[in-house]
Amino acid sequence: MKLNDPLLFRQRAYVDGAWCDADSGATVAVLDPASGETIATVPLMGEAEAEQAIEAAHAALPAWKTKPAKERAKILRRWFDLMEQHEDDLARLMTWEQGKPLTEAVGEIRYAASFIEWFAEEAKRLYGDVIPSPTADKRLVVVREPIGVCAAITPWNFPAAMITRKAAPALAAGCTIVIKPANETPLSALALAELAERAGIPAGVFNIVTGDSAAIGRQLTGHPLVRKLSFTGSTPIGRLLMGQCASTIKKVSLELGGNAPFIVFDDADVDAAVEGALIAKYRNAGQTCVCVNRFYVHDAVYEEFASKFAKRVAELRVGNGFDAATQIGPLITAKAVGKVQELLDDAIEKGARVLTGGASLSEGLQYFAPTVIADVGAGMRLLDEEIFGPVAPIVSFSSEDEVVRLANDTIYGLASYFYSRDVARVWRVAERLEYGMVGINTGLISNEVVPFGGVKQSGLGREGSKYGIEDYLEMKYLCMAV
């Protein structure tokens, strides 16, 4: 891979300000999803290396937490500036290991950097309280303090943004952090570490360990020096990690799976709904937690929406993420392709009708045709399971009560979307949907200034916004006799 700055291509973990290998010298391969070829290796670390990283983060905590917030903010701002300067290299590394089109990778780098910019500013506004005492002999104060050593475990689908969405508020609050990125996409994380060091983030404050997820996870969830775990990934793994944190009563933030409904009412602007549906479904080849998993379209506009949507989907260009014409890249692994095909085959066997697409595109590679299926109904697995691929199931409905019931009939509650031009209906439906986020006449809802997160089994807590730093702080009450 040709980079303007070759030092951003790192194949060693970053612990206590040093690039290091696994104690055993073992490595794990990083594959190009577009070709299946090995493009790099990173250390296959385990419990011992994770413990070393935790101890380094603990040792670095006193100096970092007592640094004035304005100084921490300046260092984070330098990190942001460096990400902007190296945007092209960071995006190329991301497309190389994750497969997303280069334009989407550039978008993610800007999105990832925006969290650092945002929380560099928030660092200076962590105010406390002075509380009027109920008695004359006391003075009552509340101060906000960093929770301490934090751990983060992140997914492969947004290899940079899911890290900065955790590390930025953690460091802004005065915490230190140990991060375990997904083994599919460690290169983006290690490039962030290189830029963090150049920005002046001290040794031990920001650490990246790679390798045996379960072994590293046992340390990150069980070590008593770790006071908080922030996890982004699937609901089953989030459930497991939350349980593992119980023995040491860690604060836990969870950004988990989704099953987003996209509702088109009979009063909707159908053409606008089609455009919103395209981005809400096919961004990152459908591999985002907020991608639409179920389309519900009112009977009166069902055929119009389905035919217009299928026509636009059929025009989407599939290919290598480095090809400027590509809009849909490969799925992350062959296993992911198999899961999507399995869910699609189940729906077709149970009566769904393919309007466009319908299968993986070429033997041996991980491309999957953008697909739309109609006549989808109850009992089909893809209505209950996260597809995480470029398949769009369309279900018809006839009343507002029916579609709200259908939309809420899931264990998930992350993102939801609907199109209507009836203001009263907008308020009614927005209030009745059991989701953390609701897109109204839009298919793109994510940015750094809003509280991103879900309800039910889509997670705990929020990331981004003025709320996103709360989970990295503790409140201390001072009661002074006068």
Ligand SMILES: NC(=O)c1ccc[n+]([C@@H]2O[C@H](COP(=O)([O-])OP(=O)(O)OC[C@H]3O[C@@H](n4cnc5c(N)ncnc54)[C@H](O)[C@@H]3O)[C@@H](O)[C@H]2O)c1
């Ligand atoms: N809510 C959000 O903001 C959000 C964002 C991105 C992805 N996701 C979800 O993540 C999933 C896709 O990402 P994924 O396939 O990487 O998820 P995953 O749960 O398989 O893996 C996530 C991370 O957990 C690690 N992991 C796996 N098993 C572990 C264990 N036993 N102990 C410790 N760590 C372990 C993985 O190595 C990876 O780093 C989807 O369900 C998607 O909805 C949610």
Ligand SMILES: O=C[C@H](O)CS(=O)(=O)O
């Ligand atoms: O899927 C993971 C991301 O959170 C999606 S988004 O880019 O934040 O919408």
